[in-house]
Amino acid sequence: MDKARSPLAMAMRRFICVRGVVPGLILLSGFVLVAIYAPLIASESALLWIDKDGWSLPLLHELFNRRSYPQRHDLLFNLLIILAPLIIISVLVLRRRLGAGFLLMSSIGMVLAIWVACQLPILPSHEGWRAPWRDRPGDAHTIRVWTAAAEQGTPPKAVFPLVPHRYDAPYEGAILKAPMRVNPVTRHRFLLGTDSIGFDVLARMVFGARISLTIGLVATAIAMGIGSILGAVSGYFGGWTDLVLQRLVEIMMCFPTFILVLVVISMFDRNIFLIMGVIGLTGWAGTARLVRGEFLSQSVRDYVLAAEALGLSRTRIMFRHILPNSMSPLLITATFMIAGSIFTESGLAFLGLGDPIAPSWGQMLNQGRENLHYAWLIYVPGLAVFLLLTSLNLIGNGLREALDPKSTS
Amino acid sequence: MNAFKIALLAVVAVLLLIQVIDRAREPAQLQGVKASVDQLTVAIQQQVQETRKLARALESGRVSAIAPTGTAAVAAAPDGAKDGKPKEGVNFLQPYDSSAYHADQVGGTLRYLEIPPTSVNYLLENGSSTADTYDLINDTLCTNHPAHPLDWYESLATSVVITDDYKTYTFTIRKGVMWQKPPLAKRKGYEWLDKDVELTAKDFAFWLEMIRDPNVQCPQWKGYYESIVDAVAVDDYTFRVRWSKKEYTNLDMTLGLRPLARHVYTRFADGSPIPAEQVPVIFNKHWFDEEKQHIGVGMYQIEVFEPSKTLSFVLNPAYWGVPYHFRRLEWDGVTKQPDAKLVAFKNGQVQEMDSLLTPSQYKAEILDGGEPRFDQKNGRAGPFGWERVHGLEGRSLYYYIGWNLRRPQFRDKRVRQALAYAFPKQRILKEVYFGLGTPQVGPVNPDSDYFDKSLVDFAYDLAKAKAVLAEAGFVDHDGDGWIDQVIDGKKVDFRFRASYYGANPNWPKVLSVYKDSLQQIGIELVPDPAEDNELRRRMDDKDFDGLCGGWLSGLNVDFQQIWHSKFANEPKSSNYPGFANKRADELADKLRLTFDEPERIAIAKEFQRIVFDEQPYLFFRNAENIFIWHNRKASDNDQSEVLEGVTEGLDRYHPLYNRTKLLWHLRN
Known part of the structure; x- marks a missing residue:
């Protein structure tokens, strides 16, 4: 006798079987991993540093330093470096025994403990590791520390990340270097070349993944949040509320989103979080319509009538009963919306309207447009955008097929 | 007897005739004498002025020995009055120079990329393209x-x-x-x-x-x-x-x-x-x-004018003076983006680039050999010509980062000097501008006589910058990696935004390098791009920390508009930093009233030393550009009228920029 399966497990099984979903998932996981572990892939600081004074972990100390990672989302991703494996292990191994909530809380606690530990001089602390992140190692300073130590006969041993360059350090004498050329300062190679400021393209690509994913998730979350609430209210209450809210939705839909975003961006600072907010705030109209449609059909179902008969509050009925039952179309839309948001940000940056500091892929494409003769500036970010959007579209497509009620049989 | 009478009458008639002719010549002779007297007066006046100048110079100790004078100087004096140097009581204008004109070399159409103005009435519309139009159609x-x-x-x-x-x-x-x-x-x-x-x-x-x-x-x-x-x-x-x-x-x-x-x-x-x-x-x-009409008395007259799109000119057949050698000029205002402009140039749509190559285009097309039609070493040898040009029409463009002195962190001049020490000027000139530019050290065009050559620029030195900042009280008190100081009872972290025009591709690069440098001494710089109107608002309202800008500076000087303290707090004034220095004000006022050149130069130099010491601006780059042109037609099939009848190459600077180079398109 077949083992009984939950509807979720059945949907998962169908999802995995859709063509293209597995490569899409692998690609997306790859991007997510690169985004989370970006500092371990591209950093000037050594992973491990051993010299005559002892050993140290410079990179670990740097992770929660605002001066090394001034972008706000970096802090979150750096937390995930430790949090992500804990969550995965918890979910896979200990879920049934201890309960997910407990595990989540305890892993957060652990991360906080590690963070605090990084701030206190508990780990070995001496100039050997402290100096590099204090005075930006890639420049002459590390070289000096290194050579001074070597001259004294005690060369330090160090393990560096794959890309031993910072994403935000313009290297002197390294303008528009082709891939595999040597950094005249650090003598490490630029695996994917440099751009017209002297930034390492690969290091920027790695950190650009963080930006792209953050934009996708934040903008989509904003749009989904606003769209769901307005759609729910509109669909559940109907009447005048519906009439007014739907006209509002129609007005929003009349605006060409990209142009609207362009206008808003040109009026304010070009902060990456503002850009995310603007993309989110201008993209909720479609979601609102979708949720309204779902609510219209669900609100006459028996379970809703039963909940109403029990005297549950409207808010509870809307968000605890109807909304979870309307999730499948939302989930599919969200996947495509993540792709759309990333695309919009890339477009903005390509037009020179992005955040000038953020290492976004669109910014890099913009540089490529200015320097058409330097192919790596176009192909590398272009390929990354293409792969990420393809993976998201494949997954969205898989979800649509898996959650389609007609295909359940 | 009759013969004697006739001979006598003839003699009398001849004498009378001689008398009449002599009378008739008298005014001319008198005028000649008068002119000589005038010349002599002018010479004497000039001699007196020279003597006064010399006396003043001797008094002030600028001149230690008397220059040789004598008959030669006196003889040259009448012409000397017309030396072009403004003076009182005499006409000092040099005669109109038409020597560079060759009537047999006139012809052809020069097409180039410049956006036509919205209106050509110069009184009502004062954009730079209206000024350019007016230079062509009207004279001064x-x-x-x-x-x-x-x-x-x-x-x-x-x-x-x-x-x-x-x-x-x-x-x-x-x-x-x-x-x-x-x-x-x-x-x-x-x-x-x-x-x-x-x-x-x-x-x-x-x-x-x-x-x-x-x-x-x-x-x-x-x-x-x-x-x-x-x-x-x-x-x-x-x-x-x-x-x-x-x-x-x-x-x-x-x-x-x-x-x-x-x-x-x-x-x-x-x-x-x-x-x-x-x-x-x-x-x-x-x-x-x-x-859409306008007329003047200049060398060209407007043929077709479509505001912001096209503008064409033809030679004015009745022009009184010396025109340029092109029969027609055409402005193309449709192509605006630098990349599209370069493509238009390469395809032969236009004969030269008015807007010049951007530094990255220069690097890609010429230095890295991206466009083989440019000869890398000898700019004039390839099918496309290129030349490094410095300044336009005697004016030079210099770039700066202006500090808002109203902000607490920029009040102390030592801080501003430290910011200059931390600016890797040479590296930026080399790596962002690929050598297109020279360091700017003060508010005066380095080509001008008023420029003070004794100024020594701040050399890039982070240790020195850090020390000067510490001396000014900015150190990392709280250990967060950023330097700070308590000013007026408030803790001020040294963090500032640098506003720049967002469409400029070079400022983000400059600021990225500067940011990296400042980060190492504990200062946070945030590049802050803005659109045209927003940047204008920030400048007008003085709502910025650092302002990236540029001034076109002529060879003559006047410091009131940009530096006088009376404009420091005026909302729309050009004194963006709010610079106020009593001595500088005195000098700026004095310069306005002084017509004597050596004295003016001395005032200007003292003024520069004050501004250099105060560093209200981080003086940055004196621009150089790459001017490019076609040396021959785009292809053999090209039937367009490329400088027909004139020459096959454009050799010198833009004719509109430099009138003295009328021979610019003649091959050597």
């Missing part, structure tokens, strides 16, 4: 040499005499100069425009009358002419301007006056006269401007 009373702006030449005025302690200017207007006839004159109903009208002094008076009339909306001009007492046409060829006070800047404003077509702007479209009191009101929206 006098012109100055592009490379030596202190030398003045005849143009529409054949003489000027300054009197009344530099307050009264009297011009003699050139005779026989005719106004252009607009293309509109050929249309039905406008026949009245198709007649010859001679330029008179009244046309210059009309130009000033319009500027000074409160009903005419040209605020950008009014400020310059506020202190004029009157401007009158004494007769058709004599024009007089009187100022209420002596100021050096009045010189440029008066000698550079232009005529305005009075015979058009005082009439309705049907040719009937506009009542005098209505002229200024109607001028703001005149039918002639609405018809």
